[in-house]
Structures are given as C-alpha cells and as structure tokens.
Amino acid sequence: MAIDNPGAGAPNESKPDETEARCRRLAEHCSDMIALLDLEGRYLYVSAASMPLFGQTEADLLGRHAVEFAHPDDADKLPAIIAQIRRTPRVHTLTFRRRRKDDQFCWVESKVQGVLGPDGTVSEIILTARDISERRQAEEELRIAALAFEAQHGMIITGPDGAILRVNRGFTEITGYSAEEVIGRNPSMLKSGRHDQMFYQALWNSVEETGSWKGELWNRRKNGEIYPQWLSISAVRGVSGQISHYVGSFADITQHKADTDKIEHLAFYDPLTRLPNRRLLEERLSQSLITSLRSKREGALLFIDLDNFKIINDTLGHDKGDLLLQQTAQRLTACVRESDTVARLGGDEFVVMLEELSENRAEAAAQTRIVGEKILAALDAPYRLSPYEYECSASIGVALFGDHRQNMHDILKQADLAMYRAKTGGRNGIRFFDPEMQASVSARTALESELRRAIREKQFVLHYQPQVDAGGRLTGAEALLRWQHPTRGLVFPDNFISVAEETGMIVGLGRWVLETACEQLAAWAKRPETAHLSLAVNVSAGQFRQTDFVNRVLETVRQSGADPLRLKLELTESMLLDDIEDTITKMQAMKHHGLSFSLDDFGTGYSSLAYLKSLPLSQLKIDRSFVTDVHTDPNAAAIAKTIVFLAQSLGLTVIAEGVETEVQRRFLDENGCRDYQGYLFSRPLPLDEFERFTVKREE
Numbered sequence: 001m002a003i004d005n006p007g008a009g010a011p012n013e014s015k016p017d018e019t020e021a022r023c024r025r026l027a028e029h030c031s032d033m034i035a036l037l038d039l040e041g042r043y044l045y046v047s048a049a050s051m052p053l054f055g056q057t058e059a060d061l062l063g064r065h066a067v068e069f070a071h072p073d074d075a076d077k078l079p080a081i082i083a084q085i086r087r088t089p090r091v092h093t094l095t096f097r098r099r100r101k102d103d104q105f106c107w108v109e110s111k112v113q114g115v116l117g118p119d120g121t122v123s124e125i126i127l128t129a130r131d132i133s134e135r136r137q138a139e140e141e142l143r144i145a146a147l148a149f150e151a152q153h154g155m156i157i158t159g160p161d162g163a164i165l166r167v168n169r170g171f172t173e174i175t176g177y178s179a180e181e182v183i184g185r186n187p188s189m190l191k192s193g194r195h196d197q198m199f200y201q202a203l204w205n206s207v208e209e210t211g212s213w214k215g216e217l218w219n220r221r222k223n224g225e226i227y228p229q230w231l232s233i234s235a236v237r238g239v240s241g242q243i244s245h246y247v248g249s250f251a252d253i254t255q256h257k258a259d260t261d262k263i264e265h266l267a268f269y270d271p272l273t274r275l276p277n278r279r280l281l282e283e284r285l286s287q288s289l290i291t292s293l294r295s296k297r298e299g300a301l302l303f304i305d306l307d308n309f310k311i312i313n314d315t316l317g318h319d320k321g322d323l324l325l326q327q328t329a330q331r332l333t334a335c336v337r338e339s340d341t342v343a344r345l346g347g348d349e350f351v352v353m354l355e356e357l358s359e360n361r362a363e364a365a366a367q368t369r370i371v372g373e374k375i376l377a378a379l380d381a382p383y384r385l386s387p388y389e390y391e392c393s394a395s396i397g398v399a400l401f402g403d404h405r406q407n408m409h410d411i412l413k414q415a416d417l418a419m420y421r422a423k424t425g426g427r428n429g430i431r432f433f434d435p436e437m438q439a440s441v442s443a444r445t446a447l448e449s450e451l452r453r454a455i456r457e458k459q460f461v462l463h464y465q466p467q468v469d470a471g472g473r474l475t476g477a478e479a480l481l482r483w484q485h486p487t488r489g490l491v492f493p494d495n496f497i498s499v500a501e502e503t504g505m506i507v508g509l510g511r512w513v514l515e516t517a518c519e520q521l522a523a524w525a526k527r528p529e530t531a532h533l534s535l536a537v538n539v540s541a542g543q544f545r546q547t548d549f550v551n552r553v554l555e556t557v558r559q560s561g562a563d564p565l566r567l568k569l570e571l572t573e574s575m576l577l578d579d580i581e582d583t584i585t586k587m588q589a590m591k592h593h594g595l596s597f598s599l600d601d602f603g604t605g606y607s608s609l610a611y612l613k614s615l616p617l618s619q620l621k622i623d624r625s626f627v628t629d630v631h632t633d634p635n636a637a638a639i640a641k642t643i644v645f646l647a648q649s650l651g652l653t654v655i656a657e658g659v660e661t662e663v664q665r666r667f668l669d670e671n672g673c674r675d676y677q678g679y680l681f682s683r684p685l686p687l688d689e690f691e692r693f694t695v696k697r698e699e
C-alpha cells in the first residue's frame with residue numbers, strides 16, 4: 001500500500017488545498033513524529049507537535065539526513081528501507097535507537113512509506129516515529145523475569161492462601177514433582193518432618209513482619225529423600241497493600257553441605273585415624289574447662305604415647321605403622337564413653353579427654369586410673385598387621401582439670417610431662433602430673449591388689465552389732481565386715497568397701513558375707529539363748545544388680561539351713577531406685593521365701609513416698625546422722641520424728657542406728673521408735689564377744 005501525494009489531486013474528493021490543510025491539522029495535533037523525507041533520506045518537513053518527542057526543532061532537523069540521528073549500530077536500517085521503498089513504495093516498520101536533543105538514545109518504532117509523485121514514481125518518503133522506550137523496557141523486564149523463573153533455582157509461587165499457583169522447571173528437577181502434581185496444593189506437602197511447629201511459626205512471622213525470610217530448611221523429595229535447601233520467601237503485596245502472592249526461591253544445597261562437611265573434616269580430623277586432631281581437641285578442651293567450672297566436676301587429660309613405635313616403622317615399614325595407629329585409634333575409642341574425646345596429635349601421640357568425673361579430686365583420679373588401666377590393657381594386646389603380629393605397649397601421662405586457674409596449654413603440657421615420667425619410669429604405665437594425685441592413685445592401686453589377695457586368702461571376719469528393743473531385750477544383730485589385715489590389723493569397711501564396689505570385688509566379698517552370716521544364723525538356731533536372734537546383712541548395689549542375685553541368696557540360705565524369716569537384708573535408697581521395676585521383682589521373689597528388708601541410711605537420699613509404698617519393705621532404719629543430732633538440731637529431731645511417723649503409717653517397723661546416749665534413746669522412745677542399735681548398747685563385736693554379750697543379756 002502507498003499514499004498518493006496530497007498535492008497530486010484526486011477526482012471526486014476534496015480540493016487539494018483543503019485536503020492539505022486537513023492533513024497539516026492532523027499532523028500538527030499528533031504527538032508521534034510525522035515527517036517527509038526526500039529520497040536521500042533528508043528531512044523536508046517535520047510536524048511541529050512532535051518536536052517535544054526528541055527535543056529537536058525544525059531548524060535542527062530540516063535538510064539533515066534522518067540517518068544522522070540513528071544509533072551507530074542501527075545506522076544501516078533506514079538507508080536499506082529507503083532503497084527498497086524507491087523500488088516498491090509499500091509500508092515498512094522498523095525499530096531503532098534515535099538520538100534526542102540531549103544526546104540520549106530512545107527506542108523508536110517507525111513506519112516508513114513511499115509517496116508517489118505525479119509520474120507515479122516514489123518522489124518522497126513519509127516517516128512516522130513513536131517513542132517506545134518504556135514498552136521496550138517492560139518487555140525486557142518480562143524477558144529477564146521469564147529467564148530468571150526458568151533458572152536452575154527452584155521457584156514456587158503461591159496465592160495468599162498458600163495454594164501453589166506456579167512452579168518452574170528447577171522446582172521439578174529438585175523435588176521430583178511435576179507442576180501438575182503440585183498446583184493447587186499447599187507447599188507443606190514438601191515438609192521433611194525435621195522442623196517443629198515453632199520453626200515454621202517463626203518463619204511465617206518473619207514473612208508477615210518483614211516481608212521475607214531466608215534460611216536453611218530440610219524438605220522431602222517425591223522419592224522420600226530428605227535434603228537441605230537454601231530457601232528465600234518473599235511476600236508480594238498488591239496496590240491495596242494486601243499480600244497477593246508468596247514467591248519462594250530455593251537451591252538444593254546437598255552437595256554444598258557435603259563439601260562443607262568434608263572441608264570441616266579435613267580441618268578438624270586426622271585423615272589416617274579419623275580421630276579429632278589437635279585443633280579440635282584444643283577446642284573441646286577449652287569448652288570442657290568452662291563446663292567443668294560450672295558443674296564443679298573434674299575432667300582428665302590422658303596423654304598416650306606408644307612405646308617403641310619407631311621400631312615398627314623402621315622394621316616393618318610405614319604402611320604397617322599406619323595400620324597399627326588405626327588399630328590403636330579403634331581400641332582407644334572402645335575404651336571410653338561416647339561423650340569422651342579421643343584425639344590424635346600426630347605420630348604415635350594420642351590424647352583421651354574424660355569429662356564429668358567426680359567432684360572429688362581423689363575420686364576423679366581413681367576413675368581416671370581405671371580408664372587408664374583399661375587403655376593400657378587394650379593397647380598391650382597384640383596387633384594384627386598381617387602377616388605380622390606385633391606387640392606395642394603405651395605410656396600414659398594424666399593431668400586432671402577442674403581447677404579454673406589452669407589453661408588449656410598448661411593442662412596439655414602437664415599431661416605430656418607426666419607421660420614422659422611414665423616413660424622414664426619403665427613404660428607401660430600411668431603417671432599423674434600432680435604428686436598428691438600420684439600418691440593417692442598409687443595407694444589405691446596397692447589397696448586394690450591387697451584386697452584381691454585378701455579375698456583369695458579369706459582375710460575377713462564378721463563382727464556383730466547388737467540390736468535391741470524398747471525393753472532392752474536383744475532381738476538380733478547387724479553383721480559388719482572387718483578385714484583382718486596381716487600387717488595393719490583390723491581394717492574397717494569404710495577403708496575398702498568403695499574400692500571393692502568400683503572394681504566389682506564387692507560381688508565376691510558380699511557372697512562371702514552372706515554365706516558366713518547364714519551359717520551363723522543356722523548355728524544360733526541350734527542354741528536356745530541365740531535361737532530367737534535375727535541377722536541383718538548389708539547388700540551393695542553391685543551385688544543387688546547381679547542377674548543371679550536372688551537365686552544366689554536363696555541358694556545360700558537353703559544350703560546353710562538358716563531360717564529365712566530371721567534374715568534381714570539392708571538395702572540403701574539409691575540402689576533401689578536405679579531400676580525400680582527390677583528392684584521390686586527381686587525383693588518380692590525373696591520376700592516370698594521369707595526374707596525381709598530394712599531400708600538403711602533412711603532420710604539421707606530421695607525418701608520418695610511413691611517408691612516407699614511400692615517396695616515390699618519391713619523396716620526403715622533412721623540414719624545415724626539424725627540420731628546423733630536429735631537433741632541439738634531441731635531439723636534432725638523433726639526428721640527422726642517424721643521417719644517414725646512415716647514407718648508407722650506404712651505399717652513398717654523402725655530402728656534407729658548410732659544411738660550413743662540415753663538422751664537420744666529416750667527422745668526416740670518418746671516419739672514411737674522401738675528398736676535401737678548403737679554404742680549405747682554395744683559396739684560391733686567379734687563373734688565370741690557377741691555370744692558372751694548374748695548370754696549376759698539373757699541372764
């Protein structure tokens with residue numbers, strides 16, 4: 001299509017000057033640029049109303065080539081079209097960047113068309129131009145948004161009610177769900193179950209309050225796999241300010257996390273043994289120093305160095321050396337609790353850090369020594385380094401920590417120094433840094449081996465402490481263990497029972513006590529002056545927890561011929577509460593055979609009414625500490641009275657131990673206690689003296 005030159009005239013139409021005036025009016029009121037160019041592309045006419053469009057005036061334009069105003073990159077476009085129009089005058093549309101008066105470029109959409117002259121050939125060119133910069137920008141933004149939406153990130157758009165409206169390809173690739181499977185549903189379908197309600201509550205609070213939330217989150221893929229993602233949620237608000245959409249963008253960070261873990265592992269773990277390295281040990285040690293300051297519990301650092309490790313490297317080669325170090329790591333790890341730390345400092349140097357030991361330093365040293373000995377024994381066993389078998393002992397230096405004046409480096413140095421002393425002291429041993437600790441640990445080691453020997457050689461005797469009733473009549477006795485030491489004389493249980501308990505020797509020792517006590521009961525039953533006596537025997541937690549404890553007790557009673565009705569087992573609160581169900585079952589089984597139970601040291605532990613009711617007890621024993629103070633401390637007096645009242649309410653008898661004075665006895669008597677034991681009546685006596693005491697009482 002072409003436009004005829006208005007000046008050329010046309011039959012049956014308006015007169016030419018009228019038409020031209022109309023055209024001019026049209027041009028003068030149109031904000032688009034309307035221009036006439038000659039066939040070279042020079043401006044002949046430019047509509048006045050369009051001047052503000054590009055800022056140029058008629059004077060700036062007329063006679064100038066239109067192409068001069070085109071962006072250099074678009075400069076070829078117009079001449080190419082003019083060349084075509086000269087051949088065929090049809091309409092061409094082109095977009096190009098056109099310079100404005102201020103030298104800025106704007107995007108322009110132009111229609112270019114030939115105007116036929118009287119000879120029917122193209123004599124001029126009519127050009128219209130419109131600024132489309134804003135439209136172009138909007139289109140560009142849309143294009144970028146579309147590209148961004150289809151990026152690798154997962155995208156999810158929901159309505160204000162949370163229903164999914166759109167997801168992208170990235171979403172499908174990461175989650176495994178197609179768009180059809182999720183549209184209309186709630187994103188909660190992707191939840192992994194790893195976060196609680198509070199987590200999601202905080203997330204949505206942030207979106208509501210700040211408009212967005214960013215963070216790490218675990219979700220579940222369609223195949224059930226749980227994976228970590230980095231999620232960013234933004235609320236989109238409409239013109240009214242109401243939330244119209246939520247846009248979520250997320251990346252699968254599984255690989256990133258794995259890489260981070262790997263980097264962390266490399267930084268904090270020894271690659272050969274996979275144990276924590278020095279750096280991590282130091283971190284944990286500083287943390288532990290803070291914790292132990294708060295909890296008041298001691299910790300210990302065991303510095304372990306393999307004896308003669310160099311020889312294995314020199315003789316069997318480094319690969320066997322590596323193998324031995326790996327096995328050492330495994331053995332060390334097996335010797336400690338999961339909460340303790342085993343680290344490799346390098347070479348053949350390892351460190352074990354024990355935490356949460358006793359508050360008492362000597363006890364903590366004893367606990368550490370037990371672990372240290374376990375480690376020595378484990379490391380002393382032959383290593384299988386196929387085809388070789390190799391033996392390699394270790395030396396251990398120990399530093400205790402709990403003293404807040406020590407710092408991490410001091411402790412490591414102390415343990416190292418102690419280890420050095422262990423080496424020079426003959427290897428395959430443990431040394432404590434603190435000489436006092438060393439002395440107490442050495443004494444304990446000696447006590448332990450003496451005790452073992454004493455059990456083997458039966459160096460024990462029982463003493464019997466009389467128990468009397470309100471009328472002063474002898475009702476029975478408590479059997480109390482004594483160690484007849486070959487050089488130290490009579491040793492009292494407070495000096496060895498705890499060691500026997502910690503080492504497990506209490507089981508054998510307790511068995512001996514029970515057998516001896518039952519034999520004694522059976523012997524007394526045969527004599528009229530002692531036949532009425534009952535005997536109380538102390539039982540330790542370690543004994544009671546043995547799975548065959550009940551059978552052993554019943555068997556011992558049966559074999560001795562003792563009357564079970566005269567045997568009373570003294571148990572303590574703490575041991576009973578360990579596993580209350582098991583305790584009740586065991587006690588009931590023994591009670592069924594006639595045995596009775598006295599709750600020793602009552603009032604010093606938990607003293608919970610709930611368990612008291614459920615245990616098949618027959619007696620409560622008021623602890624000596626309350627009895628001692630009944631007339632000096634109103635609290636002790638109140639406790640003693642309460643225990644008597646409690647026992648009466650539960651249908652139990654009550655016995656007071658440690659009664660030393662008549663004042664104490666009278667107070668207890670006035671408050672309903674009818675049975676007593678204590679120095680006021682007699683100290684614990686060797687068998688012959690006890691029997692003489694019995695006869696005297698009978699007289």
Ligand SMILES: Nc1nc2c(ncn2[C@@H]2O[C@H](COP(=O)(O)O[C@H]3[C@@H](O)[C@H](n4cnc5c(=O)[nH]c(N)nc54)O[C@@H]3COP(=O)(O)O)[C@@H](O)[C@H]2O)c(=O)[nH]1
Pocket residue numbers: 465478479480481492493494497510513538539540570600601624657658659660677678679680684
């Ligand atoms: N598991 C086992 N524990 C036992 C055994 N034999 C004793 N023990 C426990 O050892 C602790 C100390 O016992 P011991 O040194 O024999 O002291 C007992 C009495 O001598 C002492 N006592 C008694 N009357 C008085 C007194 O008037 N004053 C005073 N200062 N001390 C007195 O009390 C101890 C008896 O305590 P208890 O057993 O709580 O009745 C001690 O805890 C024993 O239990 C054993 O064979 N196995």
